[in-house]
Amino acid sequence: MAPPQPPSSTPGILHHVHPVSAFEITPSPGSPQPRNLLLWIGGLTDTYHSVSYVYTLATSLPPSWSLAQANLSSAGSGWGTSSLSQDVAEISSLVSHFRTLGKQKVVIMGHSTGCQDCLHYFASPVSNWNHRELVDGSILQASVSDREAIAMDMPASELASTNATAKDWCSNGTGENILPLSLTASNFGRNPVSARRWVSLACEGGEDDYFSSDLSDAQLQNTFGRVNKPLLILYGEEDEYVPKSVDRKALVNRWIPFVKGKVDEQSKELLGGASHNLNGDDQEVVDELVKRVGKFLSSI
Structure with a gap:
């Protein structure tokens, strides 16, 4: 078990878009305001600061990007009565909000079940009553079944x-x-x-x-095959929620050919030494994640 995190504070802006919120980590005073946004979406039980690498990542992005952590209705204990469809609607409302504030490019990044949210954003049917805002790319970190x-x-x-x-x-x-x-x-x-x-x-x-190892080609075509924007996959080499019987690298490389958008070449290699949420992992593991995300965003 990772040691408890020491007390800390993080400057930023809390955006409230009823019934959800997003905390945007802002640059130091006097710095230019980033014109692009990485919207980070947690998994089951996650809330602000439950995944510690988020704040390291936020302060290490390319200068034109800021990071905002979404806090959806499904955060914390809310996931048990929520749904991916509800998450997607709330993510879309946050994307719309940030667009109105002048953000030019928006990329969504999911952790764990947040990855299901990201894929559902592209793969689930869209109708007049559940219109969703376009995003410019997606990142899947710990996309496990x-x-x-x-x-x-x-x-x-x-x-x-x-x-x-x-x-x-x-x-x-x-x-x-x-x-x-x-x-x-x-x-x-x-x-x-x-x-x-x-x-x-x-x-x-x-x-x-979305991510089970026994899904058919037809199922993957109907999910990954609907992703038409740049995609980065960050699959942990030591993710504790993946069965030992699963060949992780082979699984990720099976998904890639179905994607219609451009898949970042970094996706083909597992994130070495990475556990599910990287809490307690060696600093070089976190540094590698930060490097891959920065490289991906710079290519958008």
């Missing part, structure tokens, strides 16, 4: 029983009800999880099932 990660921590019989219960509730019109803790606590403690969100995360073909 929630379905496979959950299966690592639950006995197969227990997982099958929980999946069956959740599916049954959804089919009976009670998908928004919270599953008993006896079914979900082994993975998620006391966090409330609706039957619908459990199916999305843990069942094959769920809304969140």
Whole structure:
């Protein structure tokens, strides 16, 4: 376990776009205001400062870029009753807000389930009622399968029983009800999880099932194949939520040919020594992430 972070403060601007917010880390007084934005989106349970590399990254971006961390309705314990579709709508509202403030280019960067948000931003259907603002690129950091990660921590019989219960509730019109803790606590403690969100995360073909290693070419064509903007993938060599049976490098390089946009060449190599969120990792691991992100943004 990483040591506790010491007290600190970070200057910036808190943007409120009901019902969400984003904290933009600003340059030192007197410095030019960056014209472009990297919008960082956390994963399950993440809140401000739960992933420490974000603040190192924010102060190391190319001069024309600033970083804002999104705080969606799904942040903290909210993920268990939220959805990727809701996240995407809220991300779009933040992108729209920053565009009105004069940001010229906006790239979205997801961590963990934030990566599902980023891919859903491109891959899910768009209609008149859920229009989303265009972005200029995307970064996936720790784009792991929630379905496979959950299966690592639950006995197969227990997982099958929980999946069956959740599916049954959804089919009976009670998908928004919270599953008993006896079914979900082994993975998620006391966090409330609706039957619908459990199916999305843990069942094959769920809304969140973007990165599982057993997905077909047709499924990848319908997801990665819809990404039409520059993409950088940062997949950790030591990510603890990836089954040992998965060849990580082969998996990432299987995704790349489906992308219609330009995939950064750095994506082909794993992020050496990187755990899931890099908290507690060696400084050179964080430095490598910062270097790759900076290089990618400079090419946008």
